[in-house]
Every structure is written in C-alpha cells, then in structure tokens.
Amino acid sequence: MTPLHLEVIYAGDQNLCCFYMVEAVKSAASVFENELTWSIVEIFKKEGSRRFYDLSVALYGEENVRKYHRHAPIPSIFIDGKLAFSQIPPVEELEEYLRLLIEKKRQDQEI
Template sequence: MKPLLVELIYEGDHCIPCVYMLETVEEAMAPFGEQVGLELVYLRQKEGGRRYQALSEDLGKPAPIPSIFINGKLYFNITPPVEDLQETFRALLGPGE
C-alpha cells in the first residue's frame, strides 16, 4: 500500500489557524508511522507557491488557507478533530490498517 501524502496549505507561523492545523495533522499522523507523510505547501516559498497554484487549478478555485489535501484532493478546509482526521486516514489506507 502506497503511503498517504498529506499536504497542508500553510501561510506561515504568523497564521494561527495554520499552526493549529499543523499541530492537529502531526498529532493525527503519529500512530500511522510511515503510512502517512506530510508536506507543507509553504506559500512564502517559490515551490510552495507553485504547488498551491497547481492544487487550486485542480480544485477550480483558490485553495483555502489553511487546508488539508490528501493525495492531491481537498479533504478539510477547517481544522478537523484529530479523531476525524485519523478516521479519514484509516478509510483511505483500507482494511487492516
């Protein structure tokens, strides 16, 4: 099973909702080990800006800031409870995970 790629649209440490969302994602990922990977789409860096643009184009509108994409698909545009995010990971990973 290929690991999940979680991409967090992240404006910067000054963005309190972004920081809260990052903390939630990190906590939710902990039990999954290498089955779930995280990349920050850091808008203040050129590469992050390009990725944000690509995700927004796929979405058909500007991606929310912050938001959680999993394997390129928008899943959360508000910070979910840790349990909801873990449930999403389990569902995407499939049975036995």
C-alpha cells in the first residue's frame, strides 16, 4: 500500500499554532509508522513557498491566489494534497481520521 502523505503548512517556530500543529502530527504519525509519511512545508523557504503556492492553487484556483491573495490556511494539514485540517486537531481526532483514511485506502487497493 502506498503510504498517506501529510504536509503541515508551517510559518516557523515562532508561530505557536504551527508548532502545536507539528506536535499533533508527530504524535499521530508515531502510531502509523509504516502507513504514512509527513513533511513540513516551510512557507518562508524557497522549496516550501513553491509547494505552499501549489497547494493554495489546488484549493482556491490560480486566479483567486494571484488576484485575490487567497492562500491555504496557516497552519493546516494536507493529506495526499487535499486540505484535511485548517485548525489544530486533538491528537485522538487526527489519529481516528488517519485510521479511517488508511482503512479506505486498503479497501480501494483490494478491489
């Protein structure tokens, strides 16, 4: 099974909301070691800013990003490129959601 990939939109350690979002993901990810990967999208670094732009365009469309400056929420969690959480979830809620996605992915691959 291809593992789920989580991306945390991150504005830096000085942003406590971002810090706690990463802590929630770290905690939940430890439960699903072989079934998911995760990374931090650091929006103020070159490679992160490009990914942040791409995720924002996928979410709102290019015109809304360029013309109206609509961007993905900071912090947020994207799972396989789709917005999953725009606020820090309780770890238990994140784990339950990941459990459901992993189970669905297994079932889809069995078909």
